[in-house]
Amino acid sequence: MGELTVEHSEDQKFESKNLETLEPVICEDKNSEKADKCTPQLDSQCTPTVFLEDVGEVNDFLEKGCSLFGCSHYRRRCRIRAPCCNEIYDCRHCHNEAKNSINVDQKDRHDMPRHEVSQVICSLCGTEQQVQQFCINCGVCMGKYFCATCKLFDDDISKKQYHCSGCGICRIGGSENFFHCYKCGCCYSISLQNSHPCIEGAMHHDCPVCFEYLFDSRNDVTVMPCGHTIHQHCLKEMRDHYQYACPLCSKSVCDMSKVWEKFDLEIAATPMPEPYQNKMVWILCNDCGKTSQVQFHVVAQKCLNCKSYNTRQTRG
Numbered sequence: 001m002g003e004l005t006v007e008h009s010e011d012q013k014f015e016s017k018n019l020e021t022l023e024p025v026i027c028e029d030k031n032s033e034k035a036d037k038c039t040p041q042l043d044s045q046c047t048p049t050v051f052l053e054d055v056g057e058v059n060d061f062l063e064k065g066c067s068l069f070g071c072s073h074y075r076r077r078c079r080i081r082a083p084c085c086n087e088i089y090d091c092r093h094c095h096n097e098a099k100n101s102i103n104v105d106q107k108d109r110h111d112m113p114r115h116e117v118s119q120v121i122c123s124l125c126g127t128e129q130q131v132q133q134f135c136i137n138c139g140v141c142m143g144k145y146f147c148a149t150c151k152l153f154d155d156d157i158s159k160k161q162y163h164c165s166g167c168g169i170c171r172i173g174g175s176e177n178f179f180h181c182y183k184c185g186c187c188y189s190i191s192l193q194n195s196h197p198c199i200e201g202a203m204h205h206d207c208p209v210c211f212e213y214l215f216d217s218r219n220d221v222t223v224m225p226c227g228h229t230i231h232q233h234c235l236k237e238m239r240d241h242y243q244y245a246c247p248l249c250s251k252s253v254c255d256m257s258k259v260w261e262k263f264d265l266e267i268a269a270t271p272m273p274e275p276y277q278n279k280m281v282w283i284l285c286n287d288c289g290k291t292s293q294v295q296f297h298v299v300a301q302k303c304l305n306c307k308s309y310n311t312r313q314t315r316g
Helices: 052-062 092-099 232-240 257-268
Strands: 002-004 078-081 119-122 128-130 145-147 152-154 162-164 169-171 178-181 186-189 221-223 229-231 280-285 291-295 311-315
Touching: 221 232, 229 232
Parallel strands: none
Antiparallel strands: 002 221, 078 119, 119 128, 145 152, 162 169, 178 186, 221 229, 280 291, 280 311
């Protein structure tokens, strides 16, 4: 099994700045009145320009409000204006939850197009501005992690966010721990790089249990041996209810060899009545896909090829 979490290079115009590594830009006009101010000045690239002797104070200022603002989804120091309805929300998830509520008329329900966000509002000074990492008015960093492509701000960099050009969105977990499978169309754990069965667009569909779209789901997703994907908690719920077959293709989702041994003992201990002892039926194995003719039994029919009992009768 492989797990991945959805969250959300210079080629992608992706920029991530960490305040701990911020280096000062020395202002040539040290004798001006600005030299006495601790508020950073912003250049045309919206990068703080500070005086060398005030680096500590400026970094303290840039940390102002860190982790004090945001919502249940992200810690950030800005809010976003939704391009779809022109309303202001803490993040796109807050917008989507509000606009897809059961209390909203069905024809008015919609999701926010994240890549179309163009305006943000600083949580500290309230200035509305174009999407950028640093506020043009007060200079505060609105998110330690910032992606200009996804318009994503987040002060919690322990998530190890990274932007995947193949997916076109930001994910968490560290780029060194994941690879992008272009056939499946998603990022998978590096442990699955040479072992997972590829299925075209495996992540671009709904979870077969809860029907949430998997590609940008915020819940952990796992890859079953057959290659189909499902929420990890949905798979666990299936197992809790003794369901061990993929809901899409019916292949076993785990090693069932020990269970098949118990079936052997059960069948050996349950002889069929005399009229059925020589009855033969054709079966299809859900695990290996082979057909075979076997002796009928009321408990189960065993595949002659792979010895699995995950079979179905096709004809008598």
